[in-house]
Amino acid sequence: MHIFEFVIIVMVCVGIFQFLKQRQKIQADSQHTSKQQSAMDDELAQLKARVAILEKIVTDKGYDLKQEIDDL
Numbered sequence: 001m002h003i004f005e006f007v008i009i010v011m012v013c014v015g016i017f018q019f020l021k022q023r024q025k026i027q028a029d030s031q032h033t034s035k036q037q038s039a040m041d042d043e044l045a046q047l048k049a050r051v052a053i054l055e056k057i058v059t060d061k062g063y064d065l066k067q068e069i070d071d072l
Helices: 003-058 061-071
Strands: none
């Protein structure tokens, strides 16, 4: 085996190793992102529910009367 062939084989092995390492990192980042997205979706659903409750309270007809009394 000539030195040139040896260098080519080593370069190919290093390239494959780097490719597999990068692929594993991308998969780990993807899993982290999906967990983070799920948490954000849950928080958004909770906030939407709270806003709906607040809208219901504010648009209640009795709320205006209470506000007018408080303003006096």
